[in-house]
Amino acid sequence: xxxxxxxxxxxxxxxxxxxxxxxxxxxxxxxxxxxxxxxxxxxxxxxxxxxxxxxxxxxxxxxxxxxxxxxxxxxxxxxxxxxxxxxxxxxxxxxxxxxxxxxxxxxxxxxxxxxxxxxxxxxxxxxxxxxxxxxxxxxxxxxxxxxxxxxxxxxxxxxxxxxxxxxxxxxxxxxxxxxxxxxxxxxxxxxxxxxxxxxxxxxxxxxxxxxxxxxxxxxxxxxxxxxxxxxxxxxxxxxxxxxxxxxxxxxxxxxxxxxxxxxxxxxxxxxxxxxxxxxxxxxxxxxxxxxxxxxxxxxxxxxxxxxxxxxxxxxxxxxxxxxxxxxxxxxxxxxxxxxxxxxxxxxxxxxxxxxxxxxxxx
Amino acid sequence: xxxxxxxxxxxxxxxxxxxxxxxxxxxxxxxxxxxxxxxxxxxxxxxxxxxxxxxxxxxxxxxxxxxxxxxxxxxxxxxxxxxxxxxxxxxxxxxxxxxxxxxxxxxxxxxxxxxxxxxxxxxxxxxxxxxxxxxxxxxxxxxxxxxxxxxxxxxxxxxxxxxxxxxxxxxxxxxxxxxxxxxxxxxxxxxxxxxxxxxxxxxxxxxxxxxxxxxxxxxxxxxxxxxxxxxxxxxxxxxxxxxxxxxxxxxxxxxxxxxxxxxxxxxxxxxxxxxxxxxxxxxxxxxxxxxxxxxxxxxxxxxxxxxxxxxxxxxxxxxxxxxxxxxxxxxxxxxxxxxxxxxxxxxxxxxxxxxxxxxxxxxxxxxxxxxxxxxxxxxxxxxxxxxxxxxxxxxxxxxxxxx
Numbered sequence: 188x189x190x191x192x193x194x195x196x197x198x199x200x201x202x203x204x205x206x207x208x209x210x211x212x213x214x215x216x217x218x219x220x221x222x223x224x225x226x227x228x229x230x231x232x233x234x235x236x237x238x239x240x241x242x243x244x245x246x247x248x249x250x251x252x253x254x255x256x257x258x259x260x261x262x263x264x265x266x267x268x269x270x271x272x273x274x275x276x277x278x279x280x281x282x283x284x285x286x287x288x289x290x291x292x293x294x295x296x297x298x299x300x301x302x303x304x305x306x307x308x309x310x311x312x313x314x315x316x317x318x319x320x321x322x323x324x325x326x327x328x329x330x331x332x333x334x335x336x337x338x339x340x341x342x343x344x345x346x347x348x349x350x351x352x353x354x355x356x357x358x359x360x361x362x363x364x365x366x367x368x369x370x371x372x373x374x375x376x377x378x379x380x381x382x383x384x385x386x387x388x389x390x391x392x393x394x395x396x397x398x399x400x401x402x403x404x405x406x407x408x409x410x411x412x413x414x415x416x417x418x419x420x421x422x423x424x425x426x427x428x429x430x431x432x433x434x435x436x437x438x439x440x441x442x443x444x445x446x447x448x449x450x451x452x453x454x455x456x457x458x459x460x461x462x463x464x465x466x467x468x469x470x471x472x473x474x475x476x477x478x479x480x481x482x483x484x485x486x487x488x489x490x491x492x493x494x495x496x497x498x499x500x501x502x503x504x505x506x507x508x509x510x511x512x513x514x515x516x517x518x519x520x521x522x523x524x525x526x527x528x529x530x531x532x533x534x535x536x537x538x539x540x541x542x543x544x545x546x547x548x549x
Numbered sequence: 550x551x552x553x554x555x556x557x558x559x560x561x562x563x564x565x566x567x568x569x570x571x572x573x574x575x576x577x578x579x580x581x582x583x584x585x586x587x588x589x590x591x592x593x594x595x596x597x598x599x600x601x602x603x604x605x606x607x608x609x610x611x612x613x614x615x616x617x618x619x620x621x622x623x624x625x626x627x628x629x630x631x632x633x634x635x636x637x638x639x640x641x642x643x644x645x646x647x648x649x650x651x652x653x654x655x656x657x658x659x660x661x662x663x664x665x666x667x668x669x670x671x672x673x674x675x676x677x678x679x680x681x682x683x684x685x686x687x688x689x690x691x692x693x694x695x696x697x698x699x700x701x702x703x704x705x706x707x708x709x710x711x712x713x714x715x716x717x718x719x720x721x722x723x724x725x726x727x728x729x730x731x732x733x734x735x736x737x738x739x740x741x742x743x744x745x746x747x748x749x750x751x752x753x754x755x756x757x758x759x760x761x762x763x764x765x766x767x768x769x770x771x772x773x774x775x776x777x778x779x780x781x782x783x784x785x786x787x788x789x790x791x792x793x794x795x796x797x798x799x800x801x802x803x804x805x806x807x808x809x810x811x812x813x814x815x816x817x818x819x820x821x822x823x824x825x826x827x828x829x830x831x832x833x834x835x836x837x838x839x840x841x842x843x844x845x846x847x848x849x850x851x852x853x854x855x856x857x858x859x860x861x862x863x864x865x866x867x868x869x870x871x872x873x874x875x876x877x878x879x880x881x882x883x884x885x886x887x888x889x890x891x892x893x894x895x896x897x898x899x900x901x902x903x904x905x906x907x908x909x910x911x912x913x914x915x916x917x918x919x920x921x922x923x924x925x926x927x928x929x930x931x932x933x934x935x936x937x938x939x940x941x942x943x944x945x946x947x948x949x950x951x952x
Contacts, residue, residue, distance in 0.1 A: 256872055303942035
């Protein structure tokens with residue numbers, strides 16, 4: 188197969204490319220230039236967007252012995268991921284830009300272009316496993332390394348996209364991948380993992396959003412409506428947040444307070460007790476199914492944030508939405524995040540959380 | 550490495566760098582084996598100095614200059630920086646009213662970036678004059694810019710031939726109008742040397758940039774041809790080598806290689822130019838045959854570098870085309886590359902009035918002393934399917950962007 192390996196400059200994508208090459212595929216490496224003004228050197232825990240990262244990817248390609256190019260997708264990335272990120276926060280939601288990037292850039296813009304240019308598949312360093320299931324359907328399962336599993340951010344991929352994707356690392360643990368990188372002489376073997384949002388170079392998400400949305404203002408109130416303080420923009424908050432509320436007055440019961448609700452228009456942020464965060468039902472929109480659309484009520488588990496816990500649930504497609512009843516209440520569920528539905532280790536589909544129902548009325 | 554070897558490649562990127570002449574490798578290897586710092590006073594030093602001075606004479610003869618007018622540097626970028634900054638500082642010191650620098654919008658970054666820097670850090674007023682649709686400097690605009698206040702012009706810098714589209718610039722006219730007002734002229738002739746005749750004495754310019762690796766010589770060595778009476782401030786201060794204008798230990802092996810290449814490139818030029826012109830025309834005709842809507846950029850044959858072919862392929866991304874051709878061992882360029890290797894829309898094409906998408910969908914094929922009809926044939930055979938694929942890729946990308 189002719190395979191295009193997306194190489195971020197990190198250890199995972201380098202080993203993924205090496206494995207695809209070793210498996211006998213005709214592999215070409217590409218680095219995606221996603222930032223319009225790339226910095227020269229990497230800082231903090233971002234792992235893909237500087238010229239240093241691009242050079243790391245190039246050196247890995249040299250060592251593997253594959254051709255290497257840089258594709259400039261900075262305009263598409265800005266339009267589809269960065270602007271969407273800002274717009275979502277402006278609406279009081281909490282978006283997941285990595286998932287959006289997979290949906291719109293890596294497995295859309297890049298995959299489409301690759302296929303038009305004569306490639307059969309795109310390989311990445313994501314931790315997820317692909318298997319051929321009954322009827323020839325391609326199934327995506329959680330990675331062997333549950334700590335590194337990235338099936339949550341890949342849950343948006345359709346059958347068509349999965350048919351042209353390779354995830355060579357799904358059966359390995361991170362430790363195995365690092366050891367293999369070392370063995371293969373890849374200089375990125377000990378490069379730190381990336382965690383932060385790649386396009387916010389100093390890691391200060393609230394400050395970054397303030398620069399783009401302007402400083403707002405609003406009240407912080409408790410569930411009785413009493414004003415406890417003020418803030419400089421709803422974008423600094425996410426549902427379930429506990430830190431950085433800057434409320435002087437302690438709660439009557441002396442327990443920590445959490446963000447329960449964000450109203451972007453009025454700027455009102457409601458805080459309350461942890462118990463008030465508990466959600467037993469959620470409605471999700473814009474579903475994407477890995478295979479066929481589920482019919483009727485299905486018993487499943489759902490994951491509601493990256494690296495979050497699995498919750499037992501019953502899901503049902505109703506029109507263009509998915510109603511998800513949680514068997515055990517979950518807490519800190521932020522609209523804008525994805526609800527990824529699993530059957531065992533298999534991804535069934537993904538949808539965007541639009542509304543939640545609390546156990547206690549707020 | 551499993552990359553295609555250079556012998557298997559159809560190398561059509563001579564404007565980026567040229568294959569080194571075997572004679573140059575031999576000459577350099579011999580000199581590398583010889584002991585001596587050309588500035589030392591003993592026998593070894595004198596031997597090294599002798600080959601440097603012989604090389605200087607060879608290069609001077611190739612360009613019809615005096616040996617003392619050859620200032621060796623590390624290459625094109627350094628020569629451009631030395632000329633642009635050195636002339637500006639010197640002329641501005643001589644008369645603080647001289648703050649303007651006249652240049653063109655299509656210069657190489659080795660000129661544009663020093664100009665920008667002088668503007669930001671030294672209060673220079675940089676005027677980048679327009680070019681016509683074929684990439685030729687607008688002489689009327691130059692005349693008007695000078696006439697506005699001739700006494701305030703510190704320097705004029707105009708490239709001899711453009712590195713992307715190959716258009717030759719009207720240097721005789723530029724030098725003549727500058728001479729009327731006593732304004733020094735620098736020209737970047739990196740692409741022109743060995744491709745077209747260069748006569749430093751007759752050119753009327755005060756400084757001319759040339760470099761080794763564009764003429765079949767080594768990397769890391771070049772020269773600023775500098776009139777004896779020209780005054781300019783040094784960039785590098787140190788041992789006072791090279792007329793006190795460019796300090797640094799003299800790199801005798803590189804200079805020997807540069808001189809050897811200069812001789813081969815310049816002596817062979819009259820014979821090579823018509824051959825390259827014919828090959829280039831065959832290449833362009835062959836491409837247009839297969840891709841009739843491709844657009845040839847730059848000036849007609851008589852006014853462009855013989856080895857340069859530059860085409861836009863509507864509906865294609867240049868970097869898609871480059872990758873598809875590269876996979877078949879055909880090596881060309883999309884124009885200018887930035888440090889991350891991301892192709893940007895060329896400032897040269899934009900200055901010529903091309904739209905951004907056309908500018909991004911362009912390829913430069915540059916032929917040189919190793920080019921053959923077989924290279925041309927391979928491009929003509931490969932370009933049709935490559936354009937088809939690249940168009941399909943661009944369409945899917947555009948469709949994705951709308952969804």
